[in-house]
Amino acid sequence: MxxxxxxxxxxxxxxxxxxxxxxxxxxxxxxxxxxxxxxxxxxxxxxxxxxxxxxxxxxxxxxxxxxxxxxxxxxxxxxxxxxxxxxxxxxxxxxxxxxxxxxxxxxxxxxxxxxxxxxxxxxxxxxxxxxxxxxxxxxxxxxxxxxxxxxxxxxxxxxxxxxxxxxxxxxxxxxxxxxxxxxxxxxxxxxxxxxxAEVECDSGRHSPLAVCKVPLAGGGFAWHPPGPLCPVTCGHRNGGCQQRCLDGPGQSPRCACHPGYVLAADMASCLPEDSCHPNPCQGSCRTLPGGFECGCEPGYALAADGRGCSDVDECESGPCQHQCRNIPGGFQCHCRPGYRPAGPAGRRCEDVDECAHPHSCPQLCINIPGSFRCACRPGFQRQPGGDSCLDVDECLRDPCPGACRNFLGGYECLCPPGFLWDGDGHGCSPREAIPNAIPESSSSIPQISSSIPQSSGITPQSSGITPQSSGIIPQSSSSIPQSSSSIPQLQSVPQTSGIPRTTRIPWTTSIPRTLGMPTAGLGAGSDEHSADGPRLLLYYIVGSLVAILLLLAFALALVACRKRAAKKEKPPAKTAADNYCWVPEQPEGRGERR
Known part of the structure; x- marks a missing residue:
């Protein structure tokens, strides 16, 4: 000091x-x-x-x-x-x-x-x-x-x-x-x-001084002198010591500790003897009276020697839903491709909805556990070796009885005369029979009339018959059928002996209605078939001409048949007198001469 x-x-x-x-x-x-x-x-x-x-x-x-x-x-x-x-x-x-x-x-x-x-x-x-x-x-x-x-x-x-x-x-x-x-x-x-540090003691003794300068063995610093300052006899408050106070002759009181304890840096208090310095354990060390106890961090277990620590394989208990990887002091859970971690500490796995991400597939996306699958809409097919969708040309399978038109994702049938579109537009079916009641057309329909030629009767000229032929003239007349319109109408033919009576021919509309052709009310003006208008108009004209020609041929055949039947009928037998005419007699002059 x-x-x-x-x-x-x-x-x-x-x-x-x-x-x-x-x-x-x-x-x-x-x-x-x-x-x-x-x-x-x-x-x-x-x-x-x-x-x-x-x-x-x-x-x-x-x-x-x-x-x-x-x-x-x-x-x-x-x-x-x-x-x-x-x-x-x-x-x-x-x-x-x-x-x-x-x-x-x-x-x-x-x-x-x-x-x-x-x-x-x-x-x-x-x-x-x-x-x-x-x-x-x-x-x-x-x-x-x-x-x-x-x-x-x-x-x-x-x-x-x-x-x-x-x-x-x-x-x-x-x-x-x-x-x-x-x-x-x-x-x-x-x-x-x-x-x-300047100390002023209440006892009135000298004022001691101390300075912070002495480094300890562990790297710390302490006061010199260490104290406690303002000493008194050990009989007063144990000399300021925590456990033992030593007061020898000619010495100031000093502090000491019981066995198993060491004096602290303040030279007054006592700490348990540090059996853990240096640390004899691989993990943590806890000082006990007369010894120490080792411990390990979570994920490790105390070895058999009581000092070392060994890693615990947590994956043996199966804490993960999919895959578990043991690491020093712990473990990690991993999910298979197509799944993501979920739940506490990521131990469970839930499916990833890949279809929720835009542009996963070009057309349709189907999510399946752990993955997804791309599909194409009806009318398309997957491109070989890729995910893109190509249009299917359904017309190559010849699905229509007539013409077929392909478009993206489908096709449509162009039906020929006598057929109608199905409900889905992908087929044609025969049209139903035309009902008996057909409305008459208001247009004028010409008549074709004919008469059977008749032989004239015998005309008496006089009461006598002269060798002179002056009036026996064969007579026959027949009318030629006339047509005043391109669409004839057949009327009833007058009945002649030996000729069967012809029934009345039903009316025909001014423009025949061809089976299978579109009419008003069948969607002729819809957008779906507007591209086929010229073709349907051609079918319409050709069908009308065919119907007109059939009617004309039927009328001409009927007239010819009538004429042949009239020629075959035999006329009444003629006599020599039929070629002469009777001349009235002249009175004879009796006995007169000129």
Missing amino acids: ATLRPLLLLLLLARGCGGEDAEVLCADSACYTLHRTESSWKSAQERCWKNGGNLAAVGSASEAARLRELLATARWTEPAWLGLALPKGQCVQPQEPLRGFSWVAGGEPGNFSDWTSEPAVTCLSARCVALRPPGPHGPGGWLDRTCRSPLPAFLCKFSFQGMCGLLPLAGRGTVAYQTPFGVRSAHLAAAPLGTL
Whole structure:
């Protein structure tokens, strides 16, 4: 202790008799300070740099939480400068996390940012960033402003190699910590390396000094002297020791621990003897009284020796629906092609509906478990070796009794005379018989009339017959049938002896109706058959001409037959007297001579 006191006095002289009062928060390997001094950004940075640090940099969410905790402890509600700035001549980059700003302490910019409002886009003036604490105005965050404008506070950050814990005291007393960055504080949860602790004991004894400097075997730091300071006799509060207090002649009280425990870094408390250091287990180690216990991470089982860990093959229990692959410490479930993971941890598999994706098939898509199948609409067929659909030419199978017209996805029949389309348009069927009642046409129909020639009777000329033939003249007359129209109408023929009576011929319409030809009401004007109009008109004309020629031939044949029948009828027998005429007698002159 005598050799340490001159060193501590030198530290006090180097740092001055006092220090600046500021709020301090130390954690891990850094300390943050809040200075309530109005200054510009440049002057604030100079103050931090003079004490061995920089304006605070915030590189993560945990670091931002520490700064907010520091402001909350100090009950500070005004903005404070941070170490983030944009030099003059550089432009704000709205697409970047730091918007083109950089930390004055250097290093990687990182991806963390906490902007409460977007900075002004500029390239002409220097901009600096301040931290606004949470409050009535909002959750708080970063905001930019001109670097020359003063703010009432600023935040500094100081980095160190390590920290010491609280200095243990055996008796009552107070500790004042003088930090290496010139801040004096009585409330530190951890003290950085090089911190000087000045203790004032309530017993009135001398004020001891301690410094954080001694690294421990595990890499930590501790106070020297280790304490506890403000010692009293072991009879008073056990000398400040947790378990045992040793007080020898001419020695200050010191602490000790029971077997199985070791003295902690504060030299007052005791910890269980660390049987796990170094770790004798492959996995975790837990210290027990007089020994230790090994454990393994999930997915591993403790080996037979009680120290090692072996992997557990979870796939033996069949946790997956399809396929299971064991990996160190766990397993992975996989689904067969056409399925996707479902359920907790992806252990089940559900079918993927490939047909839900557009353009899976050119026409029809049929989903099946684990896959899908493409199909074609009726009238198409699959292309060999591919999924495209080609039109089927149904007319090659000759499905129609007449002409056939193929189109994409189907065909239609063009029916000949005497046939009608089926209901689906893919076939023809014979037309039904024409009903007996056929309406008469209003057009004039000519008559063909004929008469049977008759022989004239005998004309008596006188009571006597003279050898002179003067009036026996054979007479016969017949009328020639006349036609006044292209479509004749046969009337009843006068009955003649020996000739059978001809029945009346039924009327024929002015334009014959051909079987199988379209008429009004049968869809002649529909769009489906409009392309076949010229062909159907030709059928219509040809059918009409054939019907007219048949009627004319029938009429001529009937007339010829009548004439032949009249010639075969024999005339009555003639006598020699038929060639003479009777001349009236002249009275004879009796006895007169001329």
